[in-house]
Amino acid sequence: MNIHEYQAKELLAKFGVACPAGIAALSVEEAVAAAKQLPGPLYVVKSQIHAGGRGKGKFKELGPDAKGGVRLAFNLDEVESHAKEMLGNTLVTIQTGPEGKQVNRLYITDGADIKQEFYLALLVDRATSRIAIVASTEGGMNIEDVAHDSPEKIHTIVVDPATGLQPHHGRSVAKALGLTGDLAKQAQTVVAGLYAAFLGTDAEQIEINPLAVCEGKNGDELLVLDAKVAFDGNAMFRHKDLAELRDLTEEDPAEVEASEYDLAYIKLDGNIGCMVNGAGLAMATMDIIKLNGEFPANFLDVGGGASKEKVTAAFKIILKDPAVKGILVNIFGGIMKCDIIADGIVAAAKEVNLSVPLVVRLEGTNVQQGKDILANSGLPIVSANDLGDAAAKIVAEVRKAA
Numbered sequence: 001m002n003i004h005e006y007q008a009k010e011l012l013a014k015f016g017v018a019c020p021a022g023i024a025a026l027s028v029e030e031a032v033a034a035a036k037q038l039p040g041p042l043y044v045v046k047s048q049i050h051a052g053g054r055g056k057g058k059f060k061e062l063g064p065d066a067k068g069g070v071r072l073a074f075n076l077d078e079v080e081s082h083a084k085e086m087l088g089n090t091l092v093t094i095q096t097g098p099e100g101k102q103v104n105r106l107y108i109t110d111g112a113d114i115k116q117e118f119y120l121a122l123l124v125d126r127a128t129s130r131i132a133i134v135a136s137t138e139g140g141m142n143i144e145d146v147a148h149d150s151p152e153k154i155h156t157i158v159v160d161p162a163t164g165l166q167p168h169h170g171r172s173v174a175k176a177l178g179l180t181g182d183l184a185k186q187a188q189t190v191v192a193g194l195y196a197a198f199l200g201t202d203a204e205q206i207e208i209n210p211l212a213v214c215e216g217k218n219g220d221e222l223l224v225l226d227a228k229v230a231f232d233g234n235a236m237f238r239h240k241d242l243a244e245l246r247d248l249t250e251e252d253p254a255e256v257e258a259s260e261y262d263l264a265y266i267k268l269d270g271n272i273g274c275m276v277n278g279a280g281l282a283m284a285t286m287d288i289i290k291l292n293g294e295f296p297a298n299f300l301d302v303g304g305g306a307s308k309e310k311v312t313a314a315f316k317i318i319l320k321d322p323a324v325k326g327i328l329v330n331i332f333g334g335i336m337k338c339d340i341i342a343d344g345i346v347a348a349a350k351e352v353n354l355s356v357p358l359v360v361r362l363e364g365t366n367v368q369q370g371k372d373i374l375a376n377s378g379l380p381i382v383s384a385n386d387l388g389d390a391a392a393k394i395v396a397e398v399r400k401a402a
């Protein structure tokens with residue numbers, strides 16, 4: 001689960017991580033009022049969308065010469081004019097895809113006098129099953145490019161869960177960033193705060209890009225200028241307060257609806273809708289569709305208990321995508337028996353008035369009874385014997401209908 005930058009910074013501040021002061025705003029008036037509460041004279045007006053690369057992004061409505069989604073403002077009038085240009089418009093960045101994302105919220109923050117920018121992230125390293133701290137002097141840039149062009153500039157420090165974060169981890173980060181003296185101490189404080197936040201929120205990723213050395217009144221300060229925080233969705237039941245930070249307008253509506261039915265659905269670009277039980281089988285189903293020359297329209301795992309209600313909801317969600325020209329149901333009747341599943345499929349297909357070809361592959365307990373139910377349903381359901389057969393049949397059906 002992702003959250004906005006302003007939410008991430010409010011959260012990190014609670015863990016003692018230094019961020020510039022800022023206030024979120026939903027309208028031009030709120031943006032100006034927010035700026036008035038900040039010391040000034042330099043402000044930054046930041047588009048709040050769940051995507052990075054905002055600074056270099058472009059607003060669809062404003063043309064290629066307009067400024068991006070993160071802008072400096074040197075007075076209140078500029079805050080106002082930036083807010084007017086950003087709110088309601090569509091920001092396209094390298095992470096949004098060409099359709100972009102509508103900016104409905106801004107974050108008005110103190111402008112910092114930046115001397116140097118770094119990259120610092122905490123994430124779960126699947127290879128070592130540990131939390132890894134990734135630090136680089138190449139901040140403010142696309143870290144994938146740094147990893148590609150100059151991998152030696154990326155330092156990875158792995159934390160042993162048995163000991164937790166130790167002072168030497170913080171010192172290693174400071175060294176990797178070339179910091180000494182008071183700034184090195186500040187780096188250690190930042191790392192300790194981020195690590196505590198990571199554990200305390202069951203985070204999946206905390207990415208600070210940039211972490212910046214800024215000129216402060218009392219010497220140089222290390223500040224978090226951008227923060228991306230993602231939580232482990234499976235742990236949200238332990239964090240009711242964090243779950244409230246979810247912004248559904250940032251998520252695909254079909255995916256939101258699917259999550260209400262406890263269906264794991266991810267929209268893809270193809271034309272064959274898939275309904276499968278089990279994530280591994282769903283992946284294999286998508287692969288074999290591709291192997292047969294067409295593309296899956298979605299990933300959908302209905303889970304172990306594929307009830308009629310769930311199957312109906314799944315059909316409805318799949319059919320909302322106008323690109324879907326056929327559906328492949330691939331269900332293994334292990335927890336649920338195949339005849340029960342077949343009943344559910346027939347009832348659901350009738351309820352949604354299914355208008356695209358449907359191929360069903362059932363396997364498992366009571367498979368013959370299940371196939372009989374499909375055959376006697378009076379619906380044009382095509383039965384398949386195995387995964388290869390199913391994929392070939394749905395591809396043929398879709399091409400026939402085209």
Ligand code: ADP
Binds near residue numbers: 110111112225
């Ligand atoms: P994104 O990564 O989405 O482009 P950032 O928040 O990283 O957005 O902003 C882009 C750039 O804008 C940063 O690399 C930094 O140089 C500058 N910037 C961001 N916040 C501030 C700030 N509070 N003061 C001064 N400059 C900032």
Ligand code: MG
Binds near residue numbers: 052140209226
């Ligand atoms: Mg950034």
